[in-house]
Amino acid sequence: EPFVIFWTVMVFTSVY
Amino acid sequence: MNLSPLDWFIIVAYLVGCMTAGIWMRRFVRRVEDFTVAGREMDVNLGIASLAATELGVVTIMYTAQLGFEKGFAGATIGVIMALAMYLVGRTGFVIHPLRAAGVMTIPELFEKRFSKGVRWLAGLFVVLGGVLNMGIFLRLGGEFLVHVTGLPTESRALEWVMTGLLGLVLLYTVMGGMLSVLVTDYLQFIVMGLGIVITSILVIGDIGWTPLVEKLWLCWDGTGAEAGQTLKAHPFNPLHESNFGWLYIGWMLIFQIAVVTTWQTQIARVLASKDEHSARRMYRRTAFYFVGRFALPGLWGAAALVHFSFAGGLPEGITSLTAMPAYLATLLPIGLIGIVLAAMLAAEMSTDSGYLLTWATVIYNDLISPCVRKPLTAKAKLLITRLLVLAIGVFLLFYGLWYEMPGNAWDYLAVTGNIYLASVFSLLVAGLYWKSANATGAYAALVLGAVGPLTFLVVNLVVAKEKQIAPEIAGASSFALAFAGMIVGSLLARRPPALPAAEVAA
Numbered sequence: 139e140p141f142v143i144f145w146t147v148m149v150f151t152s153v154y
Numbered sequence: 155m156n157l158s159p160l161d162w163f164i165i166v167a168y169l170v171g172c173m174t175a176g177i178w179m180r181r182f183v184r185r186v187e188d189f190t191v192a193g194r195e196m197d198v199n200l201g202i203a204s205l206a207a208t209e210l211g212v213v214t215i216m217y218t219a220q221l222g223f224e225k226g227f228a229g230a231t232i233g234v235i236m237a238l239a240m241y242l243v244g245r246t247g248f249v250i251h252p253l254r255a256a257g258v259m260t261i262p263e264l265f266e267k268r269f270s271k272g273v274r275w276l277a278g279l280f281v282v283l284g285g286v287l288n289m290g291i292f293l294r295l296g297g298e299f300l301v302h303v304t305g306l307p308t309e310s311r312a313l314e315w316v317m318t319g320l321l322g323l324v325l326l327y328t329v330m331g332g333m334l335s336v337l338v339t340d341y342l343q344f345i346v347m348g349l350g351i352v353i354t355s356i357l358v359i360g361d362i363g364w365t366p367l368v369e370k371l372w373l374c375w376d377g378t379g380a381e382a383g384q385t386l387k388a389h390p391f392n393p394l395h396e397s398n399f400g401w402l403y404i405g406w407m408l409i410f411q412i413a414v415v416t417t418w419q420t421q422i423a424r425v426l427a428s429k430d431e432h433s434a435r436r437m438y439r440r441t442a443f444y445f446v447g448r449f450a451l452p453g454l455w456g457a458a459a460l461v462h463f464s465f466a467g468g469l470p471e472g473i474t475s476l477t478a479m480p481a482y483l484a485t486l487l488p489i490g491l492i493g494i495v496l497a498a499m500l501a502a503e504m505s506t507d508s509g510y511l512l513t514w515a516t517v518i519y520n521d522l523i524s525p526c527v528r529k530p531l532t533a534k535a536k537l538l539i540t541r542l543l544v545l546a547i548g549v550f551l552l553f554y555g556l557w558y559e560m561p562g563n564a565w566d567y568l569a570v571t572g573n574i575y576l577a578s579v580f581s582l583l584v585a586g587l588y589w590k591s592a593n594a595t596g597a598y599a600a601l602v603l604g605a606v607g608p609l610t611f612l613v614v615n616l617v618v619a620k621e622k623q624i625a626p627e628i629a630g631a632s633s634f635a636l637a638f639a640g641m642i643v644g645s646l647l648a649r650r651p652p653a654l655p656a657a658e659v660a661a
Contacts, residue, residue: 141391142368144229148234149454152447153355154348 160494176327189332211506222456226390233449235501243439278521284575302480343501350498578604596645
């Protein structure tokens with residue numbers, strides 16, 4: 139779960 | 155072909171706008187400094203656009219999407235590390251502050267001030283070999299993307315002709331306006347690229363859905379849900395898992411990325427074109443998070459391609475982990491949007507090609523030719539030589555990177571020149587700027603040992619069995635350690651006052 143949350147934040151924050 | 159008249163209109167409009175702006179900047183080129191470092195007049199936001207556009211090419215998008223396809227979201231960990239390295243360097247000014255303060259046009263030029271003319275020449279040779287050969291794969295991979303998204307016929311050498319035409323356009327404005335044209339076209343390309351990347355990412359998330367994408371990625375990893383069984387061999391979210399990168403590789407990557415952002419000449423060219431040291435540092439800090447997206451967003455497309463094909467019976471024939479992402483996008487992008495995305499990818503390819511062509515031509519002129527010329531050249535002659543060098547590198551790449559297919563893993567062997575460049579030049583830069591006792595003997599030893607390391611590991615890995623091969627993180631860290639050991643031991647053995655103290659070089 140912590141990694142899934144981390145990548146969710148990273149991808150949506152990236153969407154530049 | 156998958157393109158409608160609307161798509162063609164968007165692509166042609168982008169190309170015409172880009173070429174007009176690039177050629178228009180020619181009128182401002184008077185000196186070689188205008189051509190190579192834009193007269194050192196570049197401000198922060200233009201620097202951000204140029205740095206981001208140059209360092210995000212189609213080759214980057216293809217490789218980062220492949221990482222997403224093979225390692226899930228964990229593949230984007232390298233982007234997080236690179237962003238961290240960019241921010242740390244921007245915050246502290248490590249290397250880039252004294253380098254910009256030195257007022258040089260290239261990294262090797264600093265080595266003449268600090269060590270000797272011979273060190274400058276040898277380092278320049280390493281930089282050019284590592285840089286130009288690294289660029290050899292750009293054109294073919296860029297062409298692969300276009301072929302798979304547009305449905306161009308592969309048997310008629312359409313890929314080669316399209317990429318030749320594209321490089322011809324890039325050469326035209328780069329030869330005419332140098333860094334000034336590169337900056338203005340980078341700015342336009344940054345906008346078009348950003349638009350294409352945001353639109354594609356929203357479409358991909360909309361196509362599969364975020365929660366289903368996460369759940370299906372997990373099923374691809376544990377092999378219980380996908381029709382094609384376990385299609386993912388690495389943990390899709392945890393980069394520290396033994397099936398993924400692991401601790402050792404992540405630790406090595408942090409050191410490696412700090413070396414990349416402080417020594418890779420195409421990035422440093424933007425530092426040296428900045429108005430001053432503080433503008434350069436601000437540019438690094440503000441561009442840092444862009445590098446997360448550089449890996450995470452194409453990685454998202456690659457992960458989505460894996461899920462799409464895994465739940466549709468597996469990869470179609472002829473599609474690999476590298477070409478799965480463009481093949482997936484071809485099924486996803488509607489008319490009109492495919493034109494925007496293609497224009498974005500053309501922008502990514504052109505901005506990277508122009509920045510790289512100019513950078514390596516500048517190093518050849520500034521560090522290999524200029525030190526050997528006895529009579530001072532006129533401004534006109536300097537400009538002519540630099541322009542001809544841009545053209546020559548372009549022709550070389552067309553032949554070796556596109557029309558002539560190199561046998562077997564030749565490019566893998568040539569990629570080792572990139573490691574030689576990073577290990578040796580990073581050790582010279584750090585010691586030259588921060589260690590007063592560093593001298594020319596140490597610099598030569600670092601250059602030689604920086605080359606010996608990667609070449610030795612390459613040969614060892616060629617002759618031993620696959621399971622006994624040296625891991626990339628061990629080979630990389632050892633190469634850096636060897637170069638630094640050469641610098642320290644060589645400098646201590648030939649101890650004498652340096653040509654100039656480090657503080658004076660940066661004054």
